[in-house]
Amino acid sequence: MAEIPNTNREQAKVVDLASVQAACHGCSLRQLCLPMGVNQVDLHRLDEIVRRSRPMQRGKHVFRLGDQFHAIYAIRSGSVKTYTMTDAGSEQITGFHLPGELIGLDAIATGSHPCGAKALETATVCELPFLQLEELAVQVPSLQHQLLRLMSKEILSDGELLTLLGKKSAEERLAALIFSLSARFKERGFSPNEFRLSMSRNDIADYLGLAVETVSRLFTRFQQQGLIDVQNKQVTIRDHDRLKELAGSNAEDRAPQARA
Amino acid sequence: MAEIPNTNREQAKVVDLASVQAACHGCSLRQLCLPMGVNQVDLHRLDEIVRRSRPMQRGKHVFRLGDQFHAIYAIRSGSVKTYTMTDAGSEQITGFHLPGELIGLDAIATGSHPCGAKALETATVCELPFLQLEELAVQVPSLQHQLLRLMSKEILSDGELLTLLGKKSAEERLAALIFSLSARFKERGFSPNEFRLSMSRNDIADYLGLAVETVSRLFTRFQQQGLIDVQNKQVTIRDHDRLKELAGSNAEDRAPQARA
DNA sequence: CGACTTTTTGATCCGATTCAATACGCGTGG
DNA sequence: CCACGCGTATTGAATCGGATCAAAAAGTCG
Numbered sequence: 001m002a003e004i005p006n007t008n009r010e011q012a013k014v015v016d017l018a019s020v021q022a023a024c025h026g027c028s029l030r031q032l033c034l035p036m037g038v039n040q041v042d043l044h045r046l047d048e049i050v051r052r053s054r055p056m057q058r059g060k061h062v063f064r065l066g067d068q069f070h071a072i073y074a075i076r077s078g079s080v081k082t083y084t085m086t087d088a089g090s091e092q093i094t095g096f097h098l099p100g101e102l103i104g105l106d107a108i109a110t111g112s113h114p115c116g117a118k119a120l121e122t123a124t125v126c127e128l129p130f131l132q133l134e135e136l137a138v139q140v141p142s143l144q145h146q147l148l149r150l151m152s153k154e155i156l157s158d159g160e161l162l163t164l165l166g167k168k169s170a171e172e173r174l175a176a177l178i179f180s181l182s183a184r185f186k187e188r189g190f191s192p193n194e195f196r197l198s199m200s201r202n203d204i205a206d207y208l209g210l211a212v213e214t215v216s217r218l219f220t221r222f223q224q225q226g227l228i229d230v231q232n233k234q235v236t237i238r239d240h241d242r243l244k245e246l247a248g249s250n251a252e253d254r255a256p257q258a259r260a
Numbered sequence: 261m262a263e264i265p266n267t268n269r270e271q272a273k274v275v276d277l278a279s280v281q282a283a284c285h286g287c288s289l290r291q292l293c294l295p296m297g298v299n300q301v302d303l304h305r306l307d308e309i310v311r312r313s314r315p316m317q318r319g320k321h322v323f324r325l326g327d328q329f330h331a332i333y334a335i336r337s338g339s340v341k342t343y344t345m346t347d348a349g350s351e352q353i354t355g356f357h358l359p360g361e362l363i364g365l366d367a368i369a370t371g372s373h374p375c376g377a378k379a380l381e382t383a384t385v386c387e388l389p390f391l392q393l394e395e396l397a398v399q400v401p402s403l404q405h406q407l408l409r410l411m412s413k414e415i416l417s418d419g420e421l422l423t424l425l426g427k428k429s430a431e432e433r434l435a436a437l438i439f440s441l442s443a444r445f446k447e448r449g450f451s452p453n454e455f456r457l458s459m460s461r462n463d464i465a466d467y468l469g470l471a472v473e474t475v476s477r478l479f480t481r482f483q484q485q486g487l488i489d490v491q492n493k494q495v496t497i498r499d500h501d502r503l504k505e506l507a508g509s510n511a512e513d514r515a516p517q518a519r520a
Numbered sequence: 521c522g523a524c525t526t527t528t529t530g531a532t533c534c535g536a537t538t539c540a541a542t543a544c545g546c547g548t549g550g
Numbered sequence: 551c552c553a554c555g556c557g558t559a560t561t562g563a564a565t566c567g568g569a570t571c572a573a574a575a576a577g578t579c580g
Contacts (some may be wrong), residue, residue: 084423092423106419108412115419134408138401145394151411152368158418159366159375163344163352165425166469170536201559209426211537216560232545232559430568461527471569476528492527492577521580528575537567543560550553 023047032100032187033074034128034146042140049136051127052076056119062103065116069107071129075099078123079198083206084115093207095161096120096199098184102150120198165209173208174218175246178228182237193237283307292360292447293334294388294406302400309396311387312336316379322363325376329367331389335359338383339458343466344375353467355421356380356459358444362410380458425469433468434478435506438488442497453497 024035025043035043053076056062062073062080075097082103083091094115097103107113108130137144164176186192197204201219205212219230227243229236237243284295285303295303315337316322322333322340335357342363343351354375357363367373368390397404424436446452457464461479465472479490487503489496497503 084419086423086427092427094419094422105412106415109409109416110412114416134401134405138398138404141394141398144398144404148394148407148411149369151408151415152365152370154415155366155411155418156369156374158415158422159344159354162354162418162421162425163346165422166466167346167352206426212559213538213561214536217536220560472527473529473570474568476526477568480528523580524578526575526577529573531570531572533568533570535567535569536565538565539563541560541562543558545558546556548554548556550551 022052024050027076029074029076029100029188034102034143034150036146037142038140038146039142042143045136045140046143049129049132051129053125053127055122055124057122058119060119062117062119062123062125063113065113067113067116069104069111069113069130071127072102072104072108072133073117074126074128075101075103076124076126079120080117080123080125081120081199081203081207082115082117091206092209093203096181096203096207099188102154105151105154120203170208170210170214170218171221172246173210174204174215174222175227175243176248177204177208178235178237179243179247182240182243193240195235197233197235282312284310287336289334289336289360289448294362294403294410296406297402298400298406299402302403305396305400306403309389309392311389313385313387315382315384317382318379320379322377322379322383322385323373325373327373327376329364329371329373329390331387332362332364332368332393333377334386334388335361335363336384336386339380340377340383340385341380341459341463341467342375342377351466352469353463355417356441356463356467359448362414365411365414380463430468430470430474430478431481432506433470434464434475434482435487435503436508437464437468438495438497439503439507442500442503453500455495457493457495 024030024033024047025040027033027035030036035046038046051071053062055078065083065085077099079099080097080103081093082095082097083093086092095103097117103117104113106115133143133147137147164173168176181195181197182192185195199207201215202212205215208215219228222228223230227237227239227246229238284290284293284307285300287293287295290296295306298306311331313322313336325343325345337359339359340357340363341353342355342357343353346352355363357377363377364373366375393407397407424433428436441455441457442452445455459467461475462472465475468475479488482488483490487497487499487506489498
């Protein structure tokens with residue numbers, strides 16, 4: 001399954017290059033996103049139903065809380081946060097999403113978006129009208145499979161987050177987030193050890209179920225401990241192993257005084 | 261879409277009655293479970309791939325953590341808890357599941373069960389071999405739709421749980437659990453105001469991310485406040501509205517000192 | 521009935537929140 | 551280019567909710 005480079009030798013018209021990159025089959029995220037495992041022919045059919053957004057800037061909504069559901073969205077570039085509102089004003093952030101990830105899946109059941117999605121930085125998304133997608137999935141088993149897989153992955157990662165929020169200390173939570181981002185950047189071909197946090201401290205705190213102040217203090221502490229380097233939003237991981245250990249769970253530290 | 265009663269007038273052999281009840285089309289959970297929206301003809305095809313378990317008693321596993329994935333399961337009767345293990349021994353319970361709910365969906369992506377499932381009381385489940393289910397879903401759009409719907413529902417409820425664990429106080433958490441159980445019992449035709457908790461206090465604590473002692477104290481307090489009546493595992497809801505309010509979020513109470 | 525597990529209750533402790541204040545980063549306009 | 555102002559982030563001190571430790575009480579089961 002050789003990668004097709006982002007150039008088109010045969011007819012190198014500008015237009016073609018652009019459209020190839022825009023289309024699923026030219027997208028660098030193909031292997032992470034819905035198209036994975038879908039053959040070239042069927043990929044064109046998927047391409048036909050995809051609507052690509054123009055770049056949307058920081059703070060713009062992909063969809064709002066309560067919007068009627070008609071499509072799911074794949075992040076194409078940039079990053080997006082999803083959130084719900086607790087009855088008072090505070091947001092509970094349910095996820096930070098990177099390119100290749102699908103959002104809006106939680107709306108299928110109810111027909112309206114139970115959470116909103118907002119760009120954390122300039123971002124582009126692909127809109128996948130759900131009715132058409134469903135129809136196509138019936139005809140393209142590999143697409144159905146990948147859709148189920150991605151939904152399952154979402155359920156899986158929600159489950160992990162549940163453990164995080166249910167059982168882990170503030171320290172572990174932040175370590176886990178940094179570690180998760182690192183791993184996901186790596187998957188996408190970016191440096192796993194040096195990246196920019198597109199979300200604010202406040203967003204991080206909301207996501208992790210902590211107070212902003214706590215998050216801030218932790219960043220400072222992690223830096224003092226030589227785990228990471230933080231400069232505003234720029235993070236450099238200094239001790240990947242220790243970070244991983246902390247993220248995975250240092251539960252053993254707290255475990256019964258076994259291991260004399 | 262008239263309801264078909266649980267009896268079979270035409271050929272009332274005992275065997276038939278049993279097999280009708282056992283089959284999806286005779287199942288009282290049809291409207292909640294995977295069969296919803298699937299027509300009679302296709303329902304028979306679904307029936308052919310379903311494997312019904314004999315009753316499994318309390319503590320028995322439907323599947324274990326790490327088991328290879330080959331099927332998802334629908335609860336048919338009784339109740340089941342799903343859980344993961346944090347690296348130290350403590351379980352994080354990820355859900356309590358009632359008849360008509362699907363479990364094992366989180367394993368599709370990885371091929372092995374990231375969480376275990378254990379009967380909380382005597383329970384029966386329907387095993388749905390995934391490969392066959394997927395195949396059938398391609399041929400039966402309404403089945404595909406319902407599968408996606410149920411997965412979406414799972415993602416949705418995970419999201420709610422996230423908010424619960426991320427943002428809510430111990431009080432709110434327990435109220436939310438009781439309220440959720442009440443609502444789900446109601447859906448299934450049981451009394452919403454009087455039911456038995458099939459799980460232990462410990463399970464509840466693990467699920468809610470609290471200590472057992474806290475849960476216990478809260479039950480006592482709720483009773484003193486006249487919200488509920490608790491007698492061991494038997495719960496009677498006394499003030500449905502106040503419980504709902506507490507569960508939904510009494511965030512306003514804590515909100516800015518507005519409302520002078 | 522007696523051993524064991526589960527639940528409840530009480531006392532103490534600690535991590536994280538909250539309140540308060542300062543510092544920093546960044547865009548704007550002088 | 552620097553001064554100003556506003557939102558974001560950091561730091562410090564006090565407080566509190568829930569965990570933990572300890573022990574009694576109530577169920578459960580052979």
